[in-house]
Amino acid sequence: MGLIQNPPLSHASLRRVLALARPEWRLLLLGTCFLFIGSAGGLLFPQAIRVILDEALTTATLDMVNDTTLWMLGVCFIQSVAIGLRFAFFNIAGERIVSDLRERLYRSLLEQEIAFFDQHRTGGLTSRLSTDTALIQGAVSTHIAIMLRNATTLIGGLALLLYTSPRLTLVMLAVVPPVTLGALFYGRKARQLARDAQAAVAEANEVAAESLYGIQTVQAFVAEDAERRSYGRAIGKALALARTRIVSSGFFMGGTGFTGLASTLLVFWYGTHMVVSGDITVGGLTSFLMYTLMVVMAVGALSELWAEFMKAGGATERVFELIDRTPAISVSGGERPANMEGNLRFRDVNFSYPTRRDVPVLQGLDMDVAPGEVVALVGHSGAGKSTVASMLMRFYDPDRGAILVDETDLRTLDVRWLRQNIGIVSQEPTLFSGSIADNIRYGRTDATDAEVEAAARVANAHDFVSRFPEGYRTRVGERGIQLSGGQKQRVAIARAVLKDPRLLILDEATSALDSESEHLVKEALDRLMVGRTTLIIAHRLSTVAGVDRIFVLDQGRVVQHGNHEALITQDGLYKRLVERQFIAA
Numbered sequence: 001m002g003l004i005q006n007p008p009l010s011h012a013s014l015r016r017v018l019a020l021a022r023p024e025w026r027l028l029l030l031g032t033c034f035l036f037i038g039s040a041g042g043l044l045f046p047q048a049i050r051v052i053l054d055e056a057l058t059t060a061t062l063d064m065v066n067d068t069t070l071w072m073l074g075v076c077f078i079q080s081v082a083i084g085l086r087f088a089f090f091n092i093a094g095e096r097i098v099s100d101l102r103e104r105l106y107r108s109l110l111e112q113e114i115a116f117f118d119q120h121r122t123g124g125l126t127s128r129l130s131t132d133t134a135l136i137q138g139a140v141s142t143h144i145a146i147m148l149r150n151a152t153t154l155i156g157g158l159a160l161l162l163y164t165s166p167r168l169t170l171v172m173l174a175v176v177p178p179v180t181l182g183a184l185f186y187g188r189k190a191r192q193l194a195r196d197a198q199a200a201v202a203e204a205n206e207v208a209a210e211s212l213y214g215i216q217t218v219q220a221f222v223a224e225d226a227e228r229r230s231y232g233r234a235i236g237k238a239l240a241l242a243r244t245r246i247v248s249s250g251f252f253m254g255g256t257g258f259t260g261l262a263s264t265l266l267v268f269w270y271g272t273h274m275v276v277s278g279d280i281t282v283g284g285l286t287s288f289l290m291y292t293l294m295v296v297m298a299v300g301a302l303s304e305l306w307a308e309f310m311k312a313g314g315a316t317e318r319v320f321e322l323i324d325r326t327p328a329i330s331v332s333g334g335e336r337p338a339n340m341e342g343n344l345r346f347r348d349v350n351f352s353y354p355t356r357r358d359v360p361v362l363q364g365l366d367m368d369v370a371p372g373e374v375v376a377l378v379g380h381s382g383a384g385k386s387t388v389a390s391m392l393m394r395f396y397d398p399d400r401g402a403i404l405v406d407e408t409d410l411r412t413l414d415v416r417w418l419r420q421n422i423g424i425v426s427q428e429p430t431l432f433s434g435s436i437a438d439n440i441r442y443g444r445t446d447a448t449d450a451e452v453e454a455a456a457r458v459a460n461a462h463d464f465v466s467r468f469p470e471g472y473r474t475r476v477g478e479r480g481i482q483l484s485g486g487q488k489q490r491v492a493i494a495r496a497v498l499k500d501p502r503l504l505i506l507d508e509a510t511s512a513l514d515s516e517s518e519h520l521v522k523e524a525l526d527r528l529m530v531g532r533t534t535l536i537i538a539h540r541l542s543t544v545a546g547v548d549r550i551f552v553l554d555q556g557r558v559v560q561h562g563n564h565e566a567l568i569t570q571d572g573l574y575k576r577l578v579e580r581q582f583i584a585a
Helices: 011-019 022-058 063-110 114-119 122-140 142-164 166-173 176-213 215-220 224-277 282-323 385-392 415-420 436-443 449-458 462-467 485-499 515-529 564-568 573-584
Strands: 344-351 362-369 374-378 400-405 422-426 503-507 533-537 549-554 557-562
Touching: 022 063, 022 142, 022 282, 063 122, 063 142, 063 282, 122 142, 122 176, 122 282, 142 166, 142 282, 166 224, 166 282, 176 215, 176 224, 215 224, 224 282, 344 385, 362 385, 362 549, 362 557, 374 385, 385 503, 385 533, 415 422, 422 485, 422 515, 436 449, 436 485, 449 462, 449 485, 449 515, 485 515, 503 515, 549 564, 549 573, 557 564, 557 573, 564 573
Parallel strands: 374 533, 374 549, 422 503, 503 533
Antiparallel strands: 344 362, 344 400, 549 557
16 A cells, blocks of 8 residues: 555645754854855855946056955955855754654654554655655755845845846846746646655655565565566656656746846847947946846746745655654553553454454454463464454554453553563564674663573573674674574574563464474573463464463454363364374374
């Protein structure tokens, strides 16, 4: 499913773009001061040219020409320093603004409920963090600087044009209305094209992120060409939209350029007649022409900036739609009991995934687990076993019914407190690209090296970690790719040991391991389960024979429960599952 659709642009979104700059007002104010100094220097230059030409043509000495030239060299030096400082202040402010914005967006993404990520692809979300925030950065820093500079040039230039020759100014202003109308039309068109192009780039990023994340699967199935074609189609769509935008921009820039040159030529023609009639000097006409070029270029630049602000406005709406989004399951707030006993109750729990509302997963599920009890969930694939674990972690809430922990509804508990008291070891544990110690310490960042090592010993991980040249500082690679399956499992178990949870979820924790690794992992898990309420999700029924109770799920309901010895004597689903695995073995 695609990312949040682009909403229509509003003036409020543009105001919000500018509001982002408010925390950096000191830097932006300094940049603006130097911007005005630089712009003033630029506006003085034609006046110097007027003086130099008129003095050279009307006087026998060049003293005034020399003095004016030296004076303008000083102005040019001050202007250059001001331009450099303006650039530095505005760009530093822009970097700080976009860094803060990215942090806010990332924090909001981390707090969204799991159902949100079921509906939105990772590539599109990362595009918001990179592409859209970069557009906003330009709008709140360099684009503001360019806008102010050109606005200053436009206003100052018009004032000096009127001072130099009101008659010529009226001739020049005759071409302004068509340029303004063209800018408004182009801005609207550019806004729509920019929104469409940004959406196409986000779609291409989604395709790339998905294929790169699963690169081993892509290469194992020799699907490189298929993925390349998928990415090529997405990029082709973005290219077509970019081409349309570029062509329209080219026509607009060409039209603006022609209008500017035509107005300059018109002014030159009329001004020449004024020189001949003595109404203006050669220096005055030259300076007027220079101001005319400045004004026309400023109008063209402001029209292009309008299109950039349209693009930034659309990006701002998408970014802030994510920042402002209220998660369906809040990660903070609610009860935080002093401790957790580990009593679990599922009462008539019904649930369907948000992306598949028409497919029931749990249907009237009832289940009780006593504190410290070790229970197993078994059943066919799709029976709802992993869903039970996800709901216990409160990744999702029931559509109907309730889940109770120590007789308290999960929905009234603080989510962070709940998850801090639950440990999980899955079939494919997620490791991050830091060191082994970082991954063990993931649930308890304040743990000491001694505590990390103690947890690794409990998890049967210390021996293999010690054999690495860098020991616990060994980097595991992206998703732990530099470790074997058994090693990753034992690091994940050490992480759970260090967290010291009251509830433990083992989701197919040994099903993908060889016999030697399974023995070491199972030994570690046995130590980890002592004294904790444990929920084991298993397909290999040989791993659950010794648990306190087994719940057999079928189509989202508990159809049998009891220990292995009792269930194997009943003519039910559990017995059939055991017989099929025995025959398969």
